[in-house]
Amino acid sequence: MTSFGFGRELVDHAEGAIIHTRDGRQILDFTGGVGVLNHGHNHPRILAARQRFQERRRMEVHKTYFSPYLAALSHNLAAVLPGDLNMSFLPNSGAEAVEGAVKLAYKYHGGRRNTIMHADISFHGKLLGSGSLTGGAQNHFKFPGISGTVAYPYGDLDALRAQVAAARDDRGGCDVYAILVEPFSASTMRHCDEEFLRGLRELCTAEDIVLIFDEIYTGWGKTGTLFYFMRYPGLLPDVVTTSKSFGGGKSSISAYVAREPVFRKAYDSLNDALLQSTSTTYYGFGEETATAIEAINIAVDEDFPARALQIERVLAPGLDRLAKEH
Numbered sequence: 001m002t003s004f005g006f007g008r009e010l011v012d013h014a015e016g017a018i019i020h021t022r023d024g025r026q027i028l029d030f031t032g033g034v035g036v037l038n039h040g041h042n043h044p045r046i047l048a049a050r051q052r053f054q055e056r057r058r059m060e061v062h063k064t065y066f067s068p069y070l071a072a073l074s075h076n077l078a079a080v081l082p083g084d085l086n087m088s089f090l091p092n093s094g095a096e097a098v099e100g101a102v103k104l105a106y107k108y109h110g111g112r113r114n115t116i117m118h119a120d121i122s123f124h125g126k127l128l129g130s131g132s133l134t135g136g137a138q139n140h141f142k143f144p145g146i147s148g149t150v151a152y153p154y155g156d157l158d159a160l161r162a163q164v165a166a167a168r169d170d171r172g173g174c175d176v177y178a179i180l181v182e183p184f185s186a187s188t189m190r191h192c193d194e195e196f197l198r199g200l201r202e203l204c205t206a207e208d209i210v211l212i213f214d215e216i217y218t219g220w221g222k223t224g225t226l227f228y229f230m231r232y233p234g235l236l237p238d239v240v241t242t243s244k245s246f247g248g249g250k251s252s253i254s255a256y257v258a259r260e261p262v263f264r265k266a267y268d269s270l271n272d273a274l275l276q277s278t279s280t281t282y283y284g285f286g287e288e289t290a291t292a293i294e295a296i297n298i299a300v301d302e303d304f305p306a307r308a309l310q311i312e313r314v315l316a317p318g319l320d321r322l323a324k325e326h
Ligand SMILES: Cc1ncc(COP(=O)(O)O)c(C=O)c1O
Pocket: 092, 093, 094, 095, 096, 098, 123, 124, 125, 126, 182, 186, 214, 215, 216, 217, 243
């Protein structure tokens, strides 16, 4: 922090896009809180939802009782996402959502396939599993990770097709259980074009590979559609991950949402239900989920995608000029 002079300002409070420092200055916060602050700091409806939850003494821990908040949030996610993306799991961090999605894909194939592909420039988190799926540029020290990872060049469909064709099991069948991609890569500001994404979908369908879109950073309107992939009608991943602004700037919550047949094939039996994903103590806690419900309501009511396009029209020319100049 000190090398760049950050961390010297002491913040008193923050509202909307403004940070108020203790020495009375106001700072226009362009950071977006690393993707967490689509709603701005302390959105009044988010604060009110949390206060309501507390005042009514709602139940936080739901392990032995049905949680209406968890159910409502899952229902609402299914309502705003296209197709049969209907089954949600709600842990606390993006990395856990990614790892949950990867476990789902592995289990979907009954442990018979052993290769998982991720982009060379990817960022999927920093736990041991998600870290091993994060591209080399972000990862200059090798920690142990999951096995069978293969990096493909981001956006290069021909290369990816060749790598999938080369990944065969002993009997010549496809060995790839999942392909991960950030349709828009926030850490590099690159994106996949429509031809790549549709071709990838076709390839995954043909080879029965679970296609995972990581939209942890890009969700909830940032790119002009609710999720980046939704700009292309009919394009559907098997699993999508989200976090960051999903919690309305207040709650540490993430999700993976899976297509129902994929989820059911993996976990829908008494024997397998508890293998489910990254189930941790705090997943789907009450106030976290109630906050996320309101965060989605606001993103829809205030039409965040349209607002992002509006802001783009204002800022893009100046940002492009800055990028060229520097
Ligand atoms: C695309 C993407 N995936 C995964 C993650 C990991 O999320 P978390 O930091 O909550 O573990 C991030 C975090 O920046 C991200 O941008």
